[in-house]
Amino acid sequence: MNKMYIKFSSVTHAMRAKEIIELNGCKVIIRKNNKPLKNDGCGYVTVVTGNTNNVVNLLNINNIKYTGYGYQ
Amino acid sequence: MIYLDNSATSYPKPQCVIDGVFQAMTKYGANSGRSMYKMALETSEQIYKCRKKVANFFNVNNVENIVFTYNCTMALNMAIKGIVKEGCNFIISDLEHNAVLRPLETLKQNGICDYKIAKVEKETYETLKNFEKCIDKKTIAIICTGASNVFGNIPPYRALSMLAHKYNLMFILDYSQCAGIIPLDINECNVDIMCCSGHKGLMGPTGVGLLILNNNVELKTIIEGGTGTNSIILSQPTEYPDKLESGTPNILGIIGLSYALEYLQEQKIYKTYKNELFLLKYFQKYLMSDNKFIIYTNLFENNVRYAPILSFNVKGKRSEEVAAYLSDNGIAVRGGLHCAPLAHKKFKTDDIGTVRVSPSFFTKKSDIDFVINSLRKIAK
Numbered sequence: 023m024n025k026m027y028i029k030f031s032s033v034t035h036a037m038r039a040k041e042i043i044e045l046n047g048c049k050v051i052i053r054k055n056n057k058p059l060k061n062d063g064c065g066y067v068t069v070v071t072g073n074t075n076n077v078v079n080l081l082n083i084n085n086i087k088y089t090g091y092g093y094q
Numbered sequence: 095m096i097y098l099d100n101s102a103t104s105y106p107k108p109q110c111v112i113d114g115v116f117q118a119m120t121k122y123g124a125n126s127g128r129s130m131y132k133m134a135l136e137t138s139e140q141i142y143k144c145r146k147k148v149a150n151f152f153n154v155n156n157v158e159n160i161v162f163t164y165n166c167t168m169a170l171n172m173a174i175k176g177i178v179k180e181g182c183n184f185i186i187s188d189l190e191h192n193a194v195l196r197p198l199e200t201l202k203q204n205g206i207c208d209y210k211i212a213k214v215e216k217e218t219y220e221t222l223k224n225f226e227k228c229i230d231k232k233t234i235a236i237i238c239t240g241a242s243n244v245f246g247n248i249p250p251y252r253a254l255s256m257l258a259h260k261y262n263l264m265f266i267l268d269y270s271q272c273a274g275i276i277p278l279d280i281n282e283c284n285v286d287i288m289c290c291s292g293h294k295g296l297m298g299p300t301g302v303g304l305l306i307l308n309n310n311v312e313l314k315t316i317i318e319g320g321t322g323t324n325s326i327i328l329s330q331p332t333e334y335p336d337k338l339e340s341g342t343p344n345i346l347g348i349i350g351l352s353y354a355l356e357y358l359q360e361q362k363i364y365k366t367y368k369n370e371l372f373l374l375k376y377f378q379k380y381l382m383s384d385n386k387f388i389i390y391t392n393l394f395e396n397n398v399r400y401a402p403i404l405s406f407n408v409k410g411k412r413s414e415e416v417a418a419y420l421s422d423n424g425i426a427v428r429g430g431l432h433c434a435p436l437a438h439k440k441f442k443t444d445d446i447g448t449v450r451v452s453p454s455f456f457t458k459k460s461d462i463d464f465v466i467n468s469l470r471k472i473a474k
Binding site for chain 2: 033034062
């Protein structure tokens with residue numbers, strides 16, 4: 023199963039994202055961004071497992087600000 | 095002690111708040127929004143939960159727009175100084191607390207802006223007329239209290255919000271005396287910025303205030319610093335709530351407030367408000383029965399709404415003297431000017447102040463009877 027990583031600068035945004043993504047049936051874990059890029063500074067990552075097809079759309083619809091995302 | 099100074103801060107706190115703060119101290123001892131270990135994330139989660147409860151409590155659309163401050167004064171300073179522009183003008187009511195007056199007066203003395211004071215009348219349309227007369231092309235906001243912290247009277251803030259928006263002005267509400275007592279729907283009332291303390295009617299610990307933003311309000315910062323986010327960038331983050339929450343928050347206070355909000359939801363705050371007004375009306379009836387008392391708050395008036403606050407004096411005595419006498423008899427009330435010089439000037443009590451009585455959910459009728467018996471002696 024694909025894992026999706028979404029980066030947030032704020033823990034509040036990460037937690038709101040977790041709540042909304044979980045309501046849509048995915049599992050979400052929040053952790054600190056332990057591989058930050060130079061310009062990330064400190065920040066958080068949500069690790070999403072499940073059907074992640076609609077996740078970016080959900081974040082956009084709910085106006086939750088994220089700083090990047092990727093899959094593994 | 096019989097505690098009737100809940101307008102200053104509520105006491106006692108519900109047991110669940112005390113337990114919540116203890117739990118915060120023992121279980122959520124890490125800093126929030128910074129580190130990655132389990133306790134730090136759990137602490138952040140507790141802060142987020144409180145943010146959500148506040149959003150639900152006041153019907154705020156976006157949880158990010160709930161900003162934790164250390165008190166209402168700080169929230170009001172952040173609101174006023176966050177929107178001020180050089181040469182602009184604010185309009186405030188004649189019931190405002192120094193938390194509004196002093197920041198504006200300081201800005202005025204520094205030549206940055208000016209402010210006008212509009213009189214609150216018993217009739218809403220007259221109040222609106224007074225505020226409307228003050229509006230000019232430099233006006234950027236109307237600031238109004240939810241209720242006088244001295245006399246309890248509630249200005250028509252819903253109508254004032256409509257007036258502000260009719261002229262494209264911002265509407266800032268100081269809801270310190272009402273939050274947790276009189277329900278408020280920020281959307282329905284169309285408030286742009288709401289400020290309140292967490293330790294009064296909301297029954298939380300001291301050291302927590304709320305700054306709530308609505309309608310896409312953008313505030314400049316007055317405090318910058320570490321937020322645990324974007325640390326490489328020297329500019330302050332632009333996103334709420336981080337933009338306005340620099341430095342470690344009062345985690346114990348916020349978790350305590352979280353429990354207090356749950357408690358208030360369970361108690362149904364309408365009932366609490368009714369009970370507090372009932373007790374004060376009972377007290378007012380006693381004061382009315384003896385002409386040695388001067389009553390400034392008339393809860394029996396039909397066209398004025400009141401928060402559960404009553405101010406009075408004993409003829410021939412300063413308010414501080416009466417408050418000290420009551421203190422000696424185990425009763426906690428506040429005398430003096432209550433940091434609201436305008437309101438006292440309006441009621442012509444700026445020379446002697448008033449004795450303010452403010453009950454809470456925990457006040458019983460027998461407490462009021464005890465106060466009445468004590469007052470009988472001083473009023474002889």
